[in-house]
Amino acid sequence: MLLALIAYPLLFALRSSFYFWNLQIGPEPLQFVGFENYVQALNAFDFRAALTNTLILSILGTALEFIFGLAIALILLKALPGMNIVRALLILPTTIAPIVVGFLFRYLYDPGGGLLSWVLQSLWLPVPAEGILGSPSTALAAILFVDIWQWTPFFAIVLYASLLAVPDEILEAARLDRASAWTILMRIKLPLIKRTAIIIVMLRFMQIFNTFDTVLVLTRGGPGTSTRTLGYSLYEQGLVNFNIGLVSAMTWITVLIVNVIVALYVFFAFRNEEW
DSSP: OHHHHHHHHHHHHHHHTTEEOBTTTOSSOOEEOTTHHHHHHHHOHHHHHHHHHHHHHHHHHHHHHHHHHHHHHHHHTSOOTTHHHHHHHHTHHHHSOHHHHHHHHHHHTOTTTOHHHHHHHHTTOOOOTTOTTTOTTTHHHHHHHHHHHHHHHHHHHHHHHHHHTSOHHHHHHHHHTTOOHHHHIIIIIHHHTHHHHHHHHHHHHHHHHTOOHHHHHHTTTOSTTTTOOHHHHHHIIIIISOBHHHHHHHHHHHHHHHHHHHHHHHHHHHTTOOO
């Protein structure tokens, strides 16, 4: 049953991708066009821009969230005052719907009185006249910042739980051998949580690759194509233009790209692992 639920939409999209089918013209596929939809998608400038933006967001977002999350997890391990409250509050950003986060940051980025814009101006940092979200040079970075704010706690909590599972006996033995904190981290802690780290990085990469909600609320893919993502392009072609044939081809291109990237990542990440 589960296999059927997964396979049917993919097979339906695969079949539809070989037809000219636009719901604004008619409810049924009109003409078999072979790979024309795929060629049209790959040759479209906005699709290539969406792919580039999606890769930038996915790679940078995942990497930075992992680094910041690991740093926070290491801080949480320390017996500092108020840590129990910090741990409880840390998960809150991930419980908020991305579309709500998008509306929140749209007001924070507002050039007419948004808190983040005001802070940047107070620090004598340049803020574009058209606003942070209105400038092609800053809009994508603004979306990346929103994603990092919301999902770094996810990495922090998971990595913190994994670090808690590292046996104290191993850590004590390393300290008796006068190993530095850096050596303990790089030679003991990280290798022991490697599998967990690999899996959450993979899952988060796939999640960011499908980014849509935040882009829709903050920029609608603009200015121009500077923040257009594959998820937003699929929404636009499928639910705005109703071009079922083209959006099906774009869906399969996206599926293939994600699967190739994830397969290569898993191969290189686990090639020296023993199970």
